[in-house]
Structure formats: structure tokens, C-alpha cells
Amino acid sequence: MPEDNSYFFEGVEKLLEIWFSESANNIDDLRTIPREEWEGLLRHVNCEIISFSRNTLIDAYVLSESSMFVSKRRLILKTCGTTTPLQCLEPFLKIAKQYGFTEICDLFYSRKNFTKPEVQLSPHRGFCEEVTYLDSIFPEGRSYCLGSINQECWYLYTFSKSEAINIKEGPEKADPDQTIEILMQNLDPNKMTIFTKDKFSEAHEATSNSGIDQILPDMDIDDFLFEPCGYSMNGINKKGEYMTIHITPEKKFSYVSFESNVALDNYTNLINKVIKTFQPAKFIVSIFANKSSLAYETMKDLEIEYSKTSSWNRTNMQCCNFPSYNLLFAQYSLK
Numbered sequence: 001m002p003e004d005n006s007y008f009f010e011g012v013e014k015l016l017e018i019w020f021s022e023s024a025n026n027i028d029d030l031r032t033i034p035r036e037e038w039e040g041l042l043r044h045v046n047c048e049i050i051s052f053s054r055n056t057l058i059d060a061y062v063l064s065e066s067s068m069f070v071s072k073r074r075l076i077l078k079t080c081g082t083t084t085p086l087q088c089l090e091p092f093l094k095i096a097k098q099y100g101f102t103e104i105c106d107l108f109y110s111r112k113n114f115t116k117p118e119v120q121l122s123p124h125r126g127f128c129e130e131v132t133y134l135d136s137i138f139p140e141g142r143s144y145c146l147g148s149i150n151q152e153c154w155y156l157y158t159f160s161k162s163e164a165i166n167i168k169e170g171p172e173k174a175d176p177d178q179t180i181e182i183l184m185q186n187l188d189p190n191k192m193t194i195f196t197k198d199k200f201s202e203a204h205e206a207t208s209n210s211g212i213d214q215i216l217p218d219m220d221i222d223d224f225l226f227e228p229c230g231y232s233m234n235g236i237n238k239k240g241e242y243m244t245i246h247i248t249p250e251k252k253f254s255y256v257s258f259e260s261n262v263a264l265d266n267y268t269n270l271i272n273k274v275i276k277t278f279q280p281a282k283f284i285v286s287i288f289a290n291k292s293s294l295a296y297e298t299m300k301d302l303e304i305e306y307s308k309t310s311s312w313n314r315t316n317m318q319c320c321n322f323p324s325y326n327l328l329f330a331q332y333s334l335k
């Protein structure tokens with residue numbers, strides 16, 4: 001790993017998820033947007049495609065800074081470092097329109113607080129700047145901060161068409177949707193050496209040695225090991241679900257993120273598996289579920305309060321009810 005004392009990499013990602021309403025003819029598909037268009041959009045973000053995988057339901061891109069997933073009417077763009085994902089929003093909406101998608105039904109932009117906000121580029125130099133930028137496109141959008149504003153927190157901006165037109169019950173027949181994110185910091189240095197070129201020359205060796213391939217075993221994995229260290233993977237399964245893991249192993253600013261939209265009625269086992277695999281000293285969990293999701297009812301009672309004999313302290317827990325989604329946010333640190 002780099003010995004240079006001044007080197008810093010911001011592992012914390014900016015996560016943008018956009019859902020379009022079904023197009024007029026019902027057959028338009030974001031996956032028909034050609035690769036050159038995506039490459040052009042990613043130039044606005046300051047990152048590039050380094051690997052690609054797909055199945056019949058989802059296209060998955062590993063990026064130089066994290067990942068992008070494209071399905072029929074949903075885009076997920078997750079980028080770390082000093083990337084500028086909001087810079088591609090307007091050009092993307094223009095391109096999506098040319099491919100039949102004129103109306104956004106849900107938009108989520110979220111991120112944890114940065115370790116070094118001062119190195120970020122506009123419009124990401126602070127959450128207020130990000131909100132001002134998003135509000136200029138979505139005057140009906142709303143912004144939130146969960147956790148502690150003066151310590152660790154997680155920012156969220158949402159826009160929902162049902163909210164904008166004041167339909168209190170939300171969309172009647174939305175596709176089931178849920179997303180779990182686990183953002184981990186201060187990781188076990190021994191575990192982190194797995195994600196260096198000193199230890200393994202091939203990404204698949206790091207994937208199997210760490211146990212990443214056992215977290216959700218039905219996923220087809222596309223993985224990448226950076227020089228001299230750093231790791232990214234996308235997994236996709238036949239149901240069109242995805243998982244993605246990104247690892248910044250450097251001891252001074254270690255960070256790992258796990259994200260998936262796998263449908264489960266209870267996420268406790270998955271959270272336990274992820275935590276065991278990476279052994280962080282602190283982490284936050286967020287779970288979104290819409291009304292059609294298996295998780296919608298159960299997540300309110302989700303018991304991610306580890307037993308008294310475990311080594312985890314839950315330092316925060318908040319639940320929010322949005323018009324069409326429930327959100328659970330919890331923060332843990334070692335006792």
C-alpha cells in the first residue's frame with residue numbers, strides 16, 4: 001500500500017438512483033443507450049468504465065471509481081473519490097428523453113459525510129451545494145440528514161413523483177424494490193491486506209479468499225483489483241438483482257461499502273455476514289423498501305440490535321416513512 005503520508009483517497013461514495021416512469025410504448029429500455037453515450041456522460045463525472053458484465057435483466061459496469069447499473073427504467077450511479085456524479089444529471093436526462101423516458105418517478109441521492117470534504121469539487125463541496133443543485137432540477141425534492149450533524153451522518157435527497165402530485169398512498173402497483181447499504185470504516189488491517197497486489201495478483205483470488213463470493217452465492221461476479229491496492233466488484237443474478245462492494249484498504253482511511261437490492265424479508269443474517277467478512281470498527285446501515293417489497297413490513301421491527309454479548313454498540317437508529325418507501329438507518333461501533 002502507498003507509504004506516502006500525504007496520499008489520501010475518499011472511499012465514501014455519492015449514490016444516485018433514478019427510476020423513470022414506464023415509457024409510452026412500454027418497450028423503451030435504458031440499456032439501448034450505446035456505450036459511447038455512457039462514456040460521454042461519465043466524462044462529466046471524472047471516471048471511466050473498466051469492466052462490464054450483463055444478463056438479460058441488468059447491465060453492470062465497474063468504474064475507475066466504483067460502479068454503475070442500468071436496467072430497463074432504472075440507473076444507479078455510485079462513485080467515490082472526487083468524482084462529480086451530479087454533473088452528469090442534466091446531460092443524462094436529455095439522453096434518456098431521446099430513448100423514450102420523459103418522466104422521473106423516484107430519485108434518490110445519498111452519501112455519508114466525507115472524511116475530507118475540502119478536496120471535493122463543485123457541486124459536491126457540501127450537502128447544501130448539492131441540494132441547491134438538485135433543487136434547481138427538482139423544485140419538489142426534499143433533503144434530510146440522518147445521524148449526528150456534527151459527527152457521523154448520512155445525507156439523503158429524494159424526489160418522488162407521487163409526492164409531487166400529492167398521492168398519499170404512493171404508486172399503486174410499483175415493482176417491489178429495496179436497497180440495503182452497509183458503509184464500514186476502520187477495518188481490520190489483516191483483512192485489508194487481501195485487497196492489495198502484494199498479496200494477490202488476480203481479483204478473483206481476493207474475492208474467494210475474503211469470502212466475498214459467499215455473501216450472496218447466486219451472484220455472477222465481475223471483480224477488479226487496483227494497483228497497488230483497492231478492490232471493486234459487481235455481482236448480478238438471474239432475477240436482475242445486484243450487489244456491489246468497494247474497498248479502500250489503506251490503514252489511515254480504510255473504507256468498505258456493500259450495497260444490494262436483493263429481496264429478503266429480514267436482513268440480519270446478511271448484515272452479520274458482511275460485518276464478519278470485513279471486520280470494521282464502525283459501520284452504518286441503511287435499508288429502503290417500498291410498499292411492494294418483502295421487507296416493507298418487517299424492517300420496522302428489524303432486529304439489528306446485536307445481542308448484549310456481542311461487541312457492537314448501536315449508537316443511533318432512525319426510521320422514516322416516505323410516501324412510497326420506508327427507510328431504516330442505524331449506526332454501530334465497537335464497544
Ligand SMILES: C[S@+](CC[C@H](N)C(=O)[O-])C[C@H]1O[C@@H](n2cnc3c(N)ncnc32)[C@H](O)[C@@H]1O
Pocket residue numbers: 009010011012013064065066079080081226227228229230231232245246247248249250255256257
Ligand atoms: C476505486 S477503489 C474503491 C473505492 C470505493 N468507493 C471504496 O469503497 O473505498 C479505491 C481504492 O483503490 C485505490 N486505487 C488505486 N488505483 C486507483 C485508481 N486508478 N482509481 C481509483 N482508485 C484507485 C485507492 O487508493 C483506494 O484504495
